[in-house]
Amino acid sequence: MTSDVETAPRAGGTFLFKESEGPNGGPGRTISFAGVDIQPRSYAELAAASSNLPITIQLDMYNGEILHTDFNGVDPGTVVHVSTTLESRFTSRAIGLVKGGWLPSALATIKADSIILVDRNVVTEIVSRFESGVKKGREPDFLDLFEDSPIRINPMLCALEGNSRRMPDPHETKAQIDEAVNKLRRALPKAEIVVGAKSLEGVLGLIENTRASFSRKNAMLLELAPTLCAPTSRKDVAARIASVIEAADRFDVSRKS
Structure with a gap:
């Protein structure tokens, strides 16, 4: 058929x-x-x-x-x-x-109670495709199925990412939330932006909970970067992997991170 x-x-x-x-x-x-x-x-x-x-x-x-x-x-x-x-x-x-893997964006939100957690890249893609809920004429994409749909979007990941190449402070976090909400509301006015009075408090709590881990990972990456940015010959691969594992143990970073 x-x-x-x-x-x-x-x-x-x-x-x-x-x-x-x-x-x-x-x-x-x-x-x-x-x-x-x-x-x-x-x-x-x-x-x-x-x-x-x-x-x-x-x-x-x-x-x-x-x-x-x-x-x-x-x-x-x-x-x-x-x-x-x-x-x-x-x-x-x-x-x-989604639990168990991935799906194209529109299929991932097939359930009525779905909430989309968007990162900065996805917000940028949505804004580039829609203006006041109307498609701008780019090549067809699964995101186009969000047109005129009451999808539920939570932009907290955008605030967690920040835009200053470091963990955002409370002022920057609030500014990031407000910016993402305004962009999404202009692009998809029929969408429900899931942001409430406790949203900022929740994001700041997550940032604080991950600050120590982030600092350890940051220090580890800064140490390893000079040895990883250049091409590695085949004979050195095993030693390079061993140095990464050793650094992970020394900085108390999970080997599965």
Whole structure:
């Protein structure tokens, strides 16, 4: 079956599959369903993908409920499981990290209670694509499906990153939150920006909780940088790895960091 798929992730998570051509060359049949769970994709698929090219991934959806169909013998209310290859005309410049892996941004927010934690790069990509909720005409991307959608966005990661190449102080943190909120509201006015009275307090708490660890990692990287910035010959690789592990132990940084 050759088919097209349309989705309105924030409108109840409804998918519509429509055949390009039905049996024996007849009209294409349709089937719509909602409430699906989507299997996250693996790191190997992410590593093989290119952010500036249309994405092709295995799409496995399950626990969906059929809303309407003109397929014979298939009734509304039936639970549906779908396994297919998604050959999209969309790029996926921003991905969603979800439990168990990743998904293209719009598919990662299929559940009505999803909250998108955006970093500075994703905010920049959103702002470059939308003005007052309207797309600016760039190449199609999964982010375009956020147009006119009441998605929920939390910009706290932007504040944690800062823009001064050091851990931000309280004044800088508040300024970063305000800047991200203003940009997102201009770009996507129908989005719900999840920022409350306790947001700044929470971010500052996270910063303080990570300050000691950040300082140790920073010192370790500054020490190692001169030996890692230049090309390493094959015969020196093992010794270079050993020096990194030794430094991690000495600075009390997890070897898995």
